Amino acid sequence: MISRRRFLNQSAALGATAFAAGFAAPGARAASASGQTTLTGTLFDLMIGRAQVGVDGRTSDAVLVNGSFPAPLLRWREGEEVTINVMNHLDEDTSIHWHGLLLPAGMDGVPGVSFQGIHPLETFTYRFPVKQAGTYWYHSHSGFQEQIGHYGPIIIDPKGADPVHYDREHVIMLGDWVHGSPEKLFRTLKRSSEAFNFQKRTLGDFVADARAAGLGEAISERAMWAGMRMSATDIADVTGAVYAYLVNGHGPGDNWTGLFTPGERVRLRIINASAMTIFNLRIPGLAMTVVQSDGVNVEPVDTDEIQIGVAETYDVIIRPADQAYTLFAETIDRSGFARATLSPKPGMSADIPALRARPVLSMRDMGMTHAGHGAAVAEMDHMSMSHGAPAAAEVRDHPHPAGVSVDMDMTGMDHDAAGMGMDHNSMSHGAHAAEVQAHHHPTGVGVDMIATTPANRLADRGTGLETVDHRVLTYTQLRSLEDNPDRRAPGREIEIHLTGNMSRYMWSFDGVKFSEVREPILFHEGERLRLTLVNDTMMNHPIHLHGMYFDVVTGDYANKPRKHTILVKPGEKMSLDVTADSPGEWAFHCHLMYHMAAGMMQTVRVHAMKGGDRQPADDHEGHGAPPEHSGHGDHQ
Amino acid sequence: MTAAPAGIPRGAAAFAAAFLAASPAFSQEVIDPEATAAVRAHIQGHHGGGALTYVEGERFEYQSNEGDPLFLFDAQGYYGGDFNKLWLKTEGEYDFSADRFEEAEVQALYSRAIGSFWDLQAGVRHDFAPFADRTYGVIGVQGLSSYLFEIDAAAFVSGHGDVTARIEAEYEILLTQRLILQPRAELNFALQDVPAQEIGAGLSAAEAGLRLRYEFRREFAPYVGVSWARSVGDTADFTRAAGEDPSKLSFVAGVRFWF
Numbered sequence: 001m002i003s004r005r006r007f008l009n010q011s012a013a014l015g016a017t018a019f020a021a022g023f024a025a026p027g028a029r030a031a032s033a034s035g036q037t038t039l040t041g042t043l044f045d046l047m048i049g050r051a052q053v054g055v056d057g058r059t060s061d062a063v064l065v066n067g068s069f070p071a072p073l074l075r076w077r078e079g080e081e082v083t084i085n086v087m088n089h090l091d092e093d094t095s096i097h098w099h100g101l102l103l104p105a106g107m108d109g110v111p112g113v114s115f116q117g118i119h120p121l122e123t124f125t126y127r128f129p130v131k132q133a134g135t136y137w138y139h140s141h142s143g144f145q146e147q148i149g150h151y152g153p154i155i156i157d158p159k160g161a162d163p164v165h166y167d168r169e170h171v172i173m174l175g176d177w178v179h180g181s182p183e184k185l186f187r188t189l190k191r192s193s194e195a196f197n198f199q200k201r202t203l204g205d206f207v208a209d210a211r212a213a214g215l216g217e218a219i220s221e222r223a224m225w226a227g228m229r230m231s232a233t234d235i236a237d238v239t240g241a242v243y244a245y246l247v248n249g250h251g252p253g254d255n256w257t258g259l260f261t262p263g264e265r266v267r268l269r270i271i272n273a274s275a276m277t278i279f280n281l282r283i284p285g286l287a288m289t290v291v292q293s294d295g296v297n298v299e300p301v302d303t304d305e306i307q308i309g310v311a312e313t314y315d316v317i318i319r320p321a322d323q324a325y326t327l328f329a330e331t332i333d334r335s336g337f338a339r340a341t342l343s344p345k346p347g348m349s350a351d352i353p354a355l356r357a358r359p360v361l362s363m364r365d366m367g368m369t370h371a372g373h374g375a376a377v378a379e380m381d382h383m384s385m386s387h388g389a390p391a392a393a394e395v396r397d398h399p400h401p402a403g404v405s406v407d408m409d410m411t412g413m414d415h416d417a418a419g420m421g422m423d424h425n426s427m428s429h430g431a432h433a434a435e436v437q438a439h440h441h442p443t444g445v446g447v448d449m450i451a452t453t454p455a456n457r458l459a460d461r462g463t464g465l466e467t468v469d470h471r472v473l474t475y476t477q478l479r480s481l482e483d484n485p486d487r488r489a490p491g492r493e494i495e496i497h498l499t500g501n502m503s504r505y506m507w508s509f510d511g512v513k514f515s516e517v518r519e520p521i522l523f524h525e526g527e528r529l530r531l532t533l534v535n536d537t538m539m540n541h542p543i544h545l546h547g548m549y550f551d552v553v554t555g556d557y558a559n560k561p562r563k564h565t566i567l568v569k570p571g572e573k574m575s576l577d578v579t580a581d582s583p584g585e586w587a588f589h590c591h592l593m594y595h596m597a598a599g600m601m602q603t604v605r606v607h608a609m610k611g612g613d614r615q616p617a618d619d620h621e622g623h624g625a626p627p628e629h630s631g632h633g634d635h636q
Numbered sequence: 637m638t639a640a641p642a643g644i645p646r647g648a649a650a651f652a653a654a655f656l657a658a659s660p661a662f663s664q665e666v667i668d669p670e671a672t673a674a675v676r677a678h679i680q681g682h683h684g685g686g687a688l689t690y691v692e693g694e695r696f697e698y699q700s701n702e703g704d705p706l707f708l709f710d711a712q713g714y715y716g717g718d719f720n721k722l723w724l725k726t727e728g729e730y731d732f733s734a735d736r737f738e739e740a741e742v743q744a745l746y747s748r749a750i751g752s753f754w755d756l757q758a759g760v761r762h763d764f765a766p767f768a769d770r771t772y773g774v775i776g777v778q779g780l781s782s783y784l785f786e787i788d789a790a791a792f793v794s795g796h797g798d799v800t801a802r803i804e805a806e807y808e809i810l811l812t813q814r815l816i817l818q819p820r821a822e823l824n825f826a827l828q829d830v831p832a833q834e835i836g837a838g839l840s841a842a843e844a845g846l847r848l849r850y851e852f853r854r855e856f857a858p859y860v861g862v863s864w865a866r867s868v869g870d871t872a873d874f875t876r877a878a879g880e881d882p883s884k885l886s887f888v889a890g891v892r893f894w895f
Binding site: 104105106111113114115116117143187191194196199201202204223227228229444445446447448501503506513515516517583584585596597599600601608 | 665666667668671672674675676678679680681682683684685686688690718719749750751752753780781782783784809810811812813814854855894895
């Protein structure tokens with residue numbers, strides 16, 4: 001094992017003594033057996049500074065918290081109030097966003113949205129009550145600092161007994177690492193979006209396909225993709241060609257190792273802290289029982305493989321025997337992997353599986369049904385496409401630059417508190433329904449395709465895992481352990497399209513980049529609403545809303561899975577119910593860092609309601625009639 | 637107020653300030669609303685509003701040119717955001733034996749994205765050789781056509797009102813992830829005879845090439861290939877009259893790069 005090197009390149013303002021004293025004082029500090037720094041208590045001092053980090057024997061520049069990579073584990077207790085002083089020793093602004101935490105909007109840590117950011121040599125004090133328990137994480141929301149080390153885990157112990165029983169726990173923080181500047185990486189993507197893809201289809205692949213499926217079929221399939229100017233192998237924008245993949249800051253060669261005693265129930269708190277990488281995670285020889293996702297306990301589900309989107313978390317229980325295991329996190333495009341070892345003794349290791357063949361996207365990923373093949377291809381050319389494509393019956397014409405707001409037909413609504421018996425069920429659940437999707441958003445320069453017949457894919461396995469011969473976790477397998485706190489039916493629906501232009505590397509919501517956005521998406525405090533997302537691109541996007549949970553509409557359940565980040569599959573249309581209980585302005589974005597940087601971001605403004613206008617949840621079980629607001633969707 | 641980066645409409649800042657500071661309730665929801673609003677436009681600009689430079693040496697190559705070797709250069713680059721760019725192009729041939737430029741031109745264009753895959757470009761072209769100090773107005777389109785052909789098509793209007801046009805198309809065939817075969821075609825047209833430049837009306841010249849490159853990095857790829865050029869019709873007659881062969885076959889070797 002290559003020893004890891006870490007140096008601090010500190011300015012005079014940050015001497016080593018001051019540095020050590022700075023974070024040792026308020027919170028008790030303990031280094032776990034796995035080498036992770038843990039800070040506990042209610043008062044924390046965090047220092048953001050430049051440093052260097054070694055990954056698999058190669059050293060490069062980093063931005064670290066307290067000189068630790070990943071940043072120190074913050075261990076809190078539900079019900080307490082925490083105070084965190086964040087000192088900026090960089091020569092640029094920084095920030096910390098507490099990913100997944102429900103807190104006052106001003107404490108959310110997004111520069112330009114919740115506060116002004118933390119300027120060089122300034123200290124910002126975060127203070128908020130800890131209302132949740134579970135596994136979360138924190139990271140910079142400034143520039144590309146998150147890519148180069150500015151992220152760390154949070155564990156919040158429950159106030160009462162933990163419904164999850166375990167003898168030992170390990171944090172598994174997945175990451176991607178670039179030896180070099182993330183700014184340069186982004187510029188390369190803007191100049192040539194496929195620059196890192198070395199798994200394209202070649203002439204040899206064409207010959208093989210022609211042999212397997214016939215020449216005519218191979219030509220017609222290639223012609224379809226070429227006709228749309230799309231790539232069937234555009235699975236990940238940034239690949240193993242430039243990234244090293246990490247577990248707890250360790251490259252595959254560094255082999256982070258977590259110990260256990262055979263027979264123990266070991267809880268793995270898995271956090272995908274990557275900038276751009278969706279992983280397929282498995283532990284060959286061990287089943288995983290999923291007990292929590294995004295900090296919310298779920299009914300236990302046994303599985304063998306989890307596709308984990310950027311910023312998602314999964315807690316799993318494993319029961320290892322007396323042997324070493326490889327925790328294998330293969331990238332979604334199979335261009336590389338992160339790896340760690342779980343073993344009863346240090347120094348052991350297990351076989352590392354081979355990377356599987358990279359997947360090829362399908363019609364379903366284009367948001368098309370197979371039936372509409374030829375016609376759909378012709379329709380993809382936006383130069384000739386009319387914007388008012390035939391509207392689906394339920395979706396009323398409601399032009400809106402920041403999300404199509406659709407008032408629901410309340411007459412058909414089931415008044416059962418948990419009932420979702422509205423006309424929209426076919427849209428939310430009907431993977432079979434091939435409705436023609438309306439597109440009320442701009443489809444100009446920034447949009448290179450639209451999903452003509454998107455499908456609900458919450459029950460689908462993730463990209464590339466469709467046919468693997470073991471269990472794969474799907475969103476519909478997740479059920480919140482507790483009933484959702486707000487079981488009102490949504491009073492209205494907002495439809496938002498995930499849009500992009502791969503070759504120009506432009507990404508947006510509803511065809512409008514954040515740089516062009518003039519109005520936030522408006523929620524009204526107290527309302528229950530449905531956010532329907534339509535993925536008009538051929539990539540998976542981990543969509544994250546700050547400050548409020550998504551109750552994922554996997555079905556007609558009172559215990560829908562609750563997520564702070566959800567992976568929206570290519571060509572998918574799915575719905576998320578949200579309770580707008582937190583006034584203020586909140587970031588809403590794709591958690592692929594370079595998609596966000598290219599414009600795939602918006603804000604949600606939860607408009608504070610005065611006492612009489614509020615909709616406390618208990619007054620509105622099953623009714624959900626929204627207050628009348630002349631401003632709905634009228635954003636001119 | 638922090639200066640908005642290039643490409644950010646000025647309105648964004650005013651809007652941000654207005655909507656963040658508007659509600660007094662926000663004082664509890666935003667820390668220091670005025671300061672937050674002040675950085676808002678800057679932050680938004682960093683999410684999709686940036687500008688960048690791009691330089692591409694498409695063809696930097698030696699051409700055998702049937703015993704009369706040439707150096708050919710064909711480069712372009714831009715500075716700008718997603719919608720508006722300043723685009724520069726240059727192309728020319730240097731004749732080693734004659735020790736002079738056979739052709740040399742520079743174009744400066746404003747480029748506007750008009751569709752998902754197309755830019756409309758307009759500006760000026762200036763030639764330094766073979767006929768020095770000629771300037772043209774340019775209008776053209778550049779982009780990616782259906783079935784993945786890279787297209788650059790432009791019309792040129794000289795000071796005398798003569799109209800010529802040029803269309804270039806390129807395609808890529810991946811033999812492996814790094815070994816790439818690139819067919820290329822170029823057609824030149826004239827709306828009328830331009831005797832001063834030895835061009836006849838109609839299709840005046842055609843060029844076809846096949847280059848095999850190896851991308852050590854995507855950004856750097858040496859190549860070898862063949863290029864065949866032919867002048868056509870009246871233009872060919874002009875060429876013959878000048879004692880030259882209207883058809884030329886070259887073996888080429890060069891490098892393609894971008895950054």
